Amino acid sequence: xxxxxxxxxxxxxxxxxxxxxxxxxxxxxxxxxxxxxxxxxxxxxxxxxxxxxxxxxxxxxxxxxxxxxxxxxxxxxxxxxxxxxxxxxxxxxxxxxxxxxxxxxxxxxxxxxxxxxxxxxxxxxxxxxxxxxxxxxxxxxxxxxxxxxxxxxxxxxxxxxxxxxxxxxxxxxxxxxxxxxxxxxxxxxxxxxxxxxxxxxxxxxxxxxxxxxxxxxxxxxxxxxxxxxxxxxxxxxxxxxxxxxxxxxxxxxxxxxxxxxxxxxxxxxxxxxxxxxxxxxxxxxxxxxxxxxxxxxxxxxxxxxxxxxxxxxxxxxxxxxxxxxxxxxxxxxxxxxxxxxxxxxxxxxxxxxxxxxxxxxxxxxxxxxxxxxxxxxxxxxxxxxxxxxxxxxxxxxxxxxxxxxx
Numbered sequence: 001x002x003x004x005x006x007x008x009x010x011x012x013x014x015x016x017x018x019x020x021x022x023x024x025x026x027x028x029x030x031x032x033x034x035x036x037x038x039x040x041x042x043x044x045x046x047x048x049x050x051x052x053x054x055x056x057x058x059x060x061x062x063x064x065x066x067x068x069x070x071x072x073x074x075x076x077x078x079x080x081x082x083x084x085x086x087x088x089x090x091x092x093x094x095x096x097x098x099x100x101x102x103x104x105x106x107x108x109x110x111x112x113x114x115x116x117x118x119x120x121x122x123x124x125x126x127x128x129x130x131x132x133x134x135x136x137x138x139x140x141x142x143x144x145x146x147x148x149x150x151x152x153x154x155x156x157x158x159x160x161x162x163x164x165x166x167x168x169x170x171x172x173x174x175x176x177x178x179x180x181x182x183x184x185x186x187x188x189x190x191x192x193x194x195x196x197x198x199x200x201x202x203x204x205x206x207x208x209x210x211x212x213x214x215x216x217x218x219x220x221x222x223x224x225x226x227x228x229x230x231x232x233x234x235x236x237x238x239x240x241x242x243x244x245x246x247x248x249x250x251x252x253x254x255x256x257x258x259x260x261x262x263x264x265x266x267x268x269x270x271x272x273x274x275x276x277x278x279x280x281x282x283x284x285x286x287x288x289x290x291x292x293x294x295x296x297x298x299x300x301x302x303x304x305x306x307x308x309x310x311x312x313x314x315x316x317x318x319x320x321x322x323x324x325x326x327x328x329x330x331x332x333x334x335x336x337x338x339x340x341x342x343x344x345x346x347x348x349x350x351x352x353x354x355x356x357x358x359x360x361x362x363x364x365x366x367x368x369x370x371x372x373x374x375x376x377x378x379x380x381x382x383x384x385x386x387x388x389x390x391x392x393x394x395x396x397x398x399x400x401x402x403x404x405x406x
Contacts, residue, residue, distance in 0.1 A: 002302040002342055006059055006067040009283040010099060012048070012091065013294025014080040015312060016041055018117060022148045022234035025212055027225055027296030027310045028078050035082070040312060045087060047319035049094060050327045051293045054319075056098035059291070069100030072280035074108045079135075081111035085123035092128045099291070106131055106170075106279045113159035114151035121159075121166035131170040131278075132163045133203070138176065139193035146180055148234070153193065160197045170276050172201035177254075178247035179207050180238040187250040191257060200276035204254055205269050206247050209235045221333045223296045223307045248396050255392050266354050268395050285349045295330070306334040340365070348402050356389035366405040374401055 015027050016034040032038040059067065073095055075088070088109065095101060108131040111118045121132070136156040138144050144152060156173070163171045173194050177187050194202060212224035227235075255265060263271040267285060270278065283290055292299040296310040308315065309331040318330050337345070344366050350357035359382060362371040367388070374380045379394035379401055390398060 002337065004062065004301040004303045005289045006063040007099075007289045007291040007299075007301070008068070008070065009072040009074070009280050009288065009290040010070050010095060011280075011290060011292040011294075011297055011299075012073065012075045012080075012095075013292070013297040014075055014077040014083060015044070015295050016077065016082055017079045017112075018082070018114075019148075019150055020228065020231070022231040023207060023209060023238070024231075025210055025224060025227070026078065027223070027294075029312050033312075034079075040316070041083070043316050043320070044312065045083075045091075047316045047330075048091070048294060050319040051315075051330065052091075052094055052098060054327065054329055055291055055293060059099070067100075069102040070095070070105060071102050072106040072108070072283060073101060074280040076108075076110050078110075079112045079117055080109050081117060081119035081124070083119070085120055085127045088124060088129070089127035108133055108278070108280055110135065111159065112151060113155040115155060115158070117151070118155075118159045118162070121162040121168060125166040125168050129168060131172065132159075132168050133172040133174065133201075134159050134163075134199075136173045136175055136194065138179065138182075139190040140186055143179060143182060143186060143190065146182075147176065157197055160199060170200045172203060172276075172278070173197070173199045174203045174205065176205055176207045177250040178242050178244075180241035182246075182250075184246060184249050184253070188253060188257075191254060195257075195261065201270070201272045201278065202258070202263070203270050204251075206251070207238075207242065209239055209242075218310070220311075221309050221331055223298065223310050223332075225296075225310045251396055252392065255395075264354065268352050268390070268398060282353075285353050287346060287349055304334050304336050306332065308332040344405055347405060351388070351390050351394075351398070351401075354389060356383070356387045359386040359388060361388060370401065370404050373404075 013027065015029050017028045017030045018034055020028055020030040029040065033040045073092065092107065107128050109124060109129045110133045112135050134156065137147055137149055139153050139156065141152050160171055175190060175194060211227065212218050213227055217224040218226045258265060258271045263273060265271045266277050270281065289302045290300055295308055295312050295315045298305065298307045315330045318328050320327060347357055347361055347367050361367045378391055379397055380388055381391050382388055394401065
C-alpha cells in the first residue's frame with residue numbers, strides 16, 4: 001500500500017465556459033456566470049486563492065516547507081483562456097510562492113479557439129504558460145456545428161498561429177472521433193487538416209456519452225453537475241448516429257497515419273512529437289502524487305484519492321464565507337486506496353501507456369489470470385525489453401480487458 005507523498009503536479013480547475021457543449025460532462029458553469037455583470041469569475045478566483053493557500057498549508061504541515069517544487073501545473077476547465085492573462089500570472093505567482101515551481105516546469109492552459117475565447121497568446125506566454133491545449137474537436141465546420149461548438153475551423157488555425165508567434169513552446173490539439181454522423185472520410189480529412197497546422201501534440205478521443213446522474217456522480221458531494229435537459233435530448237439523438245466499427249476504423253487510421261509521420265502514441269488517446277508528451281498527464285498515468293484545486297477537481301497523494309464537490313456556490317461559500325466565519329476547505333470526499341486497488345491501478349494505468357508494465361506483472365494479480373487470454377486474443381504483446389504492452393487491437397478493446405482486471 002502506498003505512502004502519502006508531496007505532489008509533483010498541480011491541477012487547477014477553471015469551471016467557466018461561454019456556452020455548454022451538449023456532450024460535455026466536465027464541471028462547467030456557462031452563460032451569464034462566465035462574463036458580464038452577473039459573472040461569478042471574480043468570486044471564484046477569490047475562493048480559489050484561499051483553497052490554494054489552505055492546501056499548501058496542509059502540505060507544509062505534512063511534509064515541510066522544503067518539499068520538492070512542482071514539475072507541472074495544469075489549468076483545465078471549462079475554458080481557462082477566458083481568464084485575463086494578469087489573473088493567470090497572479091495564480092502562477094501564488095502557486096510558485098506556496099508550492100514552488102521547478103525550473104523548466106511544464107505549465108499548461110486549455111483554450112477554446114474562438115476569437116473571443118482563446119485569449120491573448122503573447123500575454124499568456126508572458127504569464128508563464130509553456131503549453132497550450134486547444135479544444136479544436138473537429139476540423140470541419142459541419143462537424144463543429146453538429147457538436148454544438150461556437151468556433152469554426154479558421155479559428156483553430158488562427159489560435160495555433162498566434163501561439164506560435166507568441167513563442168509558446170508546445171501546442172496541442174484535441175479532436176473527437178465517432179461523433180454523430182461523422183464518416184471515416186470526415187475523420188481522415190480532420191486529421192490531415194490538423195497535421196497541416198503542425199501541432200506538437202494531439203489528443204484523440206472517442207466521443208463518449210455517459211450519464212453521470214445515473215452513475216450517482218451528481219449528488220451533494222458528487223464531482224459532476226447534473227446533466228441539462230437540452231444535453232439529454234442531444235445525446236439521445238446522437239447515440240444512434242455513432243458506430244463502434246466506424247470508430248475502430250478511425251482509430252486504426254490515426255495509429256497508422258501518425259506512426260508513419262513519426263509521432264509517438266505514448267498513451268491510448270495521446271500522440272506527440274518527440275519531447276512534447278504531456279508531462280502533467282504522464283504523472284497521472286505513472287501514478288505519481290498530485291494536488292488539485294477548484295470545483296470537481298481530483299487529487300492523489302499516493303495513498304488517498306480526494307475530490308472537491310462540483311457545486312460552484314458551495315465551493316465559494318465555504319472558502320470565502322461572508323458571515324465572519326473562518327474559511328474552510330470545500331465539500332467533497334475521499335477514498336483510501338488499499339493494496340489490491342493499488343495493484344489494479346498500477347497495471348491499468350501502466351497498460352494505457354506505450355511503456356506498458358514489466359513482464360513480472362503477468363505472474364501477479366490482477367493480470368496473472370487474464371494474461372493468457374489477452375495474449376491469445378491479441379490484446380497484449382511482449383516487447384524485446386520484456387515489457388507487456390497493449391496492441392492496437394488491445395487499445396481498442398482496453399475497456400474489456402480492464403473490466404476483467406478490476
